[in-house]
Amino acid sequence: MAQANLFDFDKNKSLPVSDYDVKARQLVPGYEAIFNIMFAWLQQRLPDRANLLIVGVGGGMELSVFGCETQWKMTGVDPSTEMLSAAASKVEALGLSERVELIQGTVDDVPKTALFNAATSILVMHFLPDDGSKLSFLKLINQRLESGSPLFLVDFCGERNSEQFNQIFSAWKCHAIHAGVPAEFIExxxxKILPNLPFVPERRVTELLSEAGFTKIVQFYKALTYNGWMAIKS
Structure with a gap:
């Protein structure tokens, strides 16, 4: 399979689309806690009629956690047809169609006309190469936020081939298998995926956030190979 298709959820059938919710919980330690922490932070600070941007909406967790207990409007964007279809099904099941807009594409396809009060990017940026693509991605999000608005970013991170990363990654594999993921899938x-996944060390993520115009960068989540930050648009 061509490397360009490795991270295409529509073309690479080894990526878990149909059972994404289940696999995400098994593969990402504390997956649900990510969204509960974000919600706790946002609920205290956002207005009742806030407008949120969800980058990589396919999993739909923000729709479930945020949508049922608030009146926030949410715009979700995702390049995958199948992932967007899963999000649309969740919107319909939760009765959120009046407050949710779904866009197939990338952040660049989100209109700049209405600025958002907050944005989330959960398990997205680690698929982008660090050749300017990651920085451009963050800048595009920054341009769509009001000044002082937060971005919540969670990604797979690590110092590739370091002894520390190898130890953490080994623990992650054991965790995933214990959570119910078949050992064959993990291997x-x-x-196939890990050697081509363009993840970067934690320090590089904070550098990119700063370069993209974010300040007050705080790590709010860390679990084995996954790390999460909250950053404020300056």
Whole structure:
């Protein structure tokens, strides 16, 4: 399979689309806690009629956690047809159609006309190469936020091939298998996906956030190979 298709959820059938909710909980330690923490922070600070941007809406967790207990409007964007379809099904099931807009594409396809009060990017940026694509991605999000608005970013991170990363990654594999992921799936992902996944060390993520115009960068989540930050548009 061509490398360009490795991270295409529509073309690479080894990526879990149909059971994404289940696999995400198994593969990402504390997956649900990510969204509960974000909600706790946002609920205290956002107005009742806030407008949120969800980058990579396919999983739909923000729709479930934020949508049922607030009147926030949410715009979700995702390049995957199948992931967007899953999000649309969740919107319909939760009765959120009047407050949710779904866009197939990337952040660049989100209009700049209405600025958002907050944005989330959960498990998205680690698929982008650090050749200017990651920085451009963050800048595009920044341009769509009101001044002082937060971005919540969670990604796979690490110092590739370091002893520390190898130890943490080994623990992650054990965790995933214990959570119910078949060992064969873990080995396949480790052999085919990981070597091509353009993840970066934690320090590089904070550098990119700063370069993109974010300040007050705080790490709010860390679990083995996954890390999360909150940053404020300056």
């Amino acid at each position: 396949e992902q480790s052999e």
